[in-house]
Amino acid sequence: MEFGPHLMLAVLEGAVTAAVLALMASGLSLVFGVMRVVNVAHGQFFMLGAVLAWAVSSAVSSALGGGAFGFVAAVLLAPVIAGALAVAADLTVLKRVGYDPERTIVATIGLLYILQQAALMTYGPEARPVAPPFNDRLALPWVAFGPEGPRLIWPWGLSITSYKLFVMGAAAAVLAGLWALMTRTGIGLVMRATQLDRETAQAFGIPVERVYAGVFGLGAALAALAGVLIVPIQQAHYLMGGDALLLSFIVVIIGGLGSLGGTVIAALLIGLSDGIVSVFFSPTLAKILATLLVALVLVFRPEGLRGKAAR
Amino acid sequence: MLEVRNIAAGYGPVRVLRGLSLTVRPGEITCLLGRNGAGKTTAMKAIMGLLPLSGGQVLLDGEDIGRLPAHEVPRRGIGYIPQGRRLFADLTVAQNLEIGMRCRKSPPEVRDRVLAMFPRLADRMGQRAGTLSGGEQQMLATARALCLAPRVLLLDEPTEGLQPSMIALIRDTVLRLRDEGVAILLVEQRLDAVLATADRAVILETGAVRAEADAARLRTDPDLLRRHLGV
Numbered sequence: 376m377e378f379g380p381h382l383m384l385a386v387l388e389g390a391v392t393a394a395v396l397a398l399m400a401s402g403l404s405l406v407f408g409v410m411r412v413v414n415v416a417h418g419q420f421f422m423l424g425a426v427l428a429w430a431v432s433s434a435v436s437s438a439l440g441g442g443a444f445g446f447v448a449a450v451l452l453a454p455v456i457a458g459a460l461a462v463a464a465d466l467t468v469l470k471r472v473g474y475d476p477e478r479t480i481v482a483t484i485g486l487l488y489i490l491q492q493a494a495l496m497t498y499g500p501e502a503r504p505v506a507p508p509f510n511d512r513l514a515l516p517w518v519a520f521g522p523e524g525p526r527l528i529w530p531w532g533l534s535i536t537s538y539k540l541f542v543m544g545a546a547a548a549v550l551a552g553l554w555a556l557m558t559r560t561g562i563g564l565v566m567r568a569t570q571l572d573r574e575t576a577q578a579f580g581i582p583v584e585r586v587y588a589g590v591f592g593l594g595a596a597l598a599a600l601a602g603v604l605i606v607p608i609q610q611a612h613y614l615m616g617g618d619a620l621l622l623s624f625i626v627v628i629i630g631g632l633g634s635l636g637g638t639v640i641a642a643l644l645i646g647l648s649d650g651i652v653s654v655f656f657s658p659t660l661a662k663i664l665a666t667l668l669v670a671l672v673l674v675f676r677p678e679g680l681r682g683k684a685a686r
Numbered sequence: 687m688l689e690v691r692n693i694a695a696g697y698g699p700v701r702v703l704r705g706l707s708l709t710v711r712p713g714e715i716t717c718l719l720g721r722n723g724a725g726k727t728t729a730m731k732a733i734m735g736l737l738p739l740s741g742g743q744v745l746l747d748g749e750d751i752g753r754l755p756a757h758e759v760p761r762r763g764i765g766y767i768p769q770g771r772r773l774f775a776d777l778t779v780a781q782n783l784e785i786g787m788r789c790r791k792s793p794p795e796v797r798d799r800v801l802a803m804f805p806r807l808a809d810r811m812g813q814r815a816g817t818l819s820g821g822e823q824q825m826l827a828t829a830r831a832l833c834l835a836p837r838v839l840l841l842d843e844p845t846e847g848l849q850p851s852m853i854a855l856i857r858d859t860v861l862r863l864r865d866e867g868v869a870i871l872l873v874e875q876r877l878d879a880v881l882a883t884a885d886r887a888v889i890l891e892t893g894a895v896r897a898e899a900d901a902a903r904l905r906t907d908p909d910l911l912r913r914h915l916g917v
Contacts, residue, residue, distance in 0.1 A: 561788065568774050568785050575772040577756040578734050579830070580789030584755075 380517045380530040381654065387515075389650020390643075391539045391608070394546035395601045397642035399619060400626035401553060401635055402597030408633025409570040409590045411476055412469065415483040418620025419490035420457045420595040424602025425505075425611035426498045427453035432505050443508030446607070453603045454596035460490075461595030465588045474587065487616075494613040507538040507607035542604050549600065550639060557635065566590060570633065625665050629672050631682025640680055644668075687711050688733070688764070688838045688869055693742030693752065694893075695732040702728040704893040705742070708871075710838060715860065715870045717880045719911065720890035726873045727769055729890070730840050733871075734766050735759040746838065760789050765836030769843050769873070771827040775816030779807055782815050782826055786833030800832045803859060821852035828859060838869045845879055857883055877911055880904070887911065 432445030472478040557563035630637030652661035688710040696702040735756035744752035
């Protein structure tokens with residue numbers, strides 16, 4: 376394959392990574408932005424989404440036969456279950472330590488191990504696939520310039536599956552919904568007021584602890600949804616949360632802590648560079664470059680691309 | 687009527703209020719005075735439920751609100767204008783007012799009335815609060831608290847850093863609210879403002895009341911304040 380189509384293929388693969396990463400990192404960013412809690416267990420909610428997707432789709436498929444019902448049920452149920460678990464963790468652990476930044480880090484490390492080991496004990500150590508609801512291969516065109524001028528060609532191997540296109544579209548739709556929730560609704564207004572000044576928010580009747588519980592649940596639900604969407608592409612495994620958490624931290628630091636727009640931009644940057652560098656060089660080099668980028672951001676722009684400098 | 691009975695509160699192990707008692711009556715402006723560190727702002731926060739009480743009671747029309755979750759206190763009708771204004775700087779003027787409106791589900795007429803008191807805000811509804819001038823920020827902080835349609839209003843140094851015309855506007859607003867029957871507790875450092883507005887003055891020292899005086903005594907013996915405050 377020539378360089379141009381090869382690059383396009385790499386960009387498309389990177390865009391799928393970026394879409395899933397943006398969903399997951401936006402949850403992490405939301406939790407930090409509103410609650411000032413660094414949720415070390417965030418990757419486990421991603422894993423939980425993938426594992427629940429397998430469990431739900433297996434159960435529904437065996438009850439109703441094959442088809443897309445299992446996946447649809449997983450998309451609807453897994454984020455709700457993960458979100459409910461996160462709310463329970465917030466009310467029973469984070470609230471009790473007063474949302475203190477240091478103590479919540481230790482608490483979420485504990486939550487990380489509880490979720491991971493619970494998955495190992497119940498789901499097991501195997502990696503298991505979930506069938507995508509649709510997976511047609513769509514050939515993509517390329518413009519070739521010949522003596523007769525430009526013309527469309529269909530290079531062999533230049534294609535994408537309909538499921539990967541769906542992942543990109545679904546992530547974009549959910550992120551647009553999240554943006555609308557934050558900027559266009561009363562719930563978003565309350566969340567932003569809490570983010571800006573917790574004490575004054577309380578002095579104006581905002582039940583801050585309830586807002587925190589909701590935000591922690593929403594963040595976990597976004598991670599779980601990312602896990603559900605990725606599991607037909609990668610397999611579900613109880614250790615899959617570690618890498619996802621690391622990449623999410625990279626994205627959130629580059630984008631600016633608590634900035635949704637910055638998170639999406641950084642996810643695109645990291646996802647696309649990961650796709651392109653992985654295709655043309657190696658996945659290891661892609662990870663090295665992402666880590667180097669974080670180091671550069673921390674040195675030259677510690678507040679991130681869209682974050683606000685501390686005053 | 688707001689009654690504070692023998693409350694104790696502080697920050698962690700540091701006790702700031704040590705048995706503070708005072709009463710704020712409807713249609714009356716009570717000024718809370720004291721040197722830096724006497725506990726004026728701490729008293730405001732304790733009344734608002736923002737600091738836990740380690741003793742005593744806060745009664746609003748007979749109901750003990752001292753142990754309620756902090757967000758329930760403003761819902762009972764206590765408005766708060768904190769020191770330094772504490773606006774939601776990244777939200778617009780309209781959104782800051784909306785936060786006040788949502789607290790007690792105030793009808794739209796309340797906002798219309800508040801905007802009629804501060805017409806300059808009506809022209810800046812889409813502007814971010816953090817970009818307003820100091821005087822406009824104080825107007826917004828006051829307007830936001832009035833959107834609760836409060837029965838009791840706590841103001842913590844509302845004229846701090848303002849130009850004279852703005853101080854006059856805030857003073858007129860406070861007097862108007864007093865005349866409408868709102869119970870007002872005012873922390874104020876400027877003695878001329880205290881003498882011009884206060885119906886009663888309560889002087890704090892190390893977290894407890896050292897002296898009290900009504901308006902008549904304040905005006906006939908203005909040195910009273912100077913003696914207690916050392917100014």
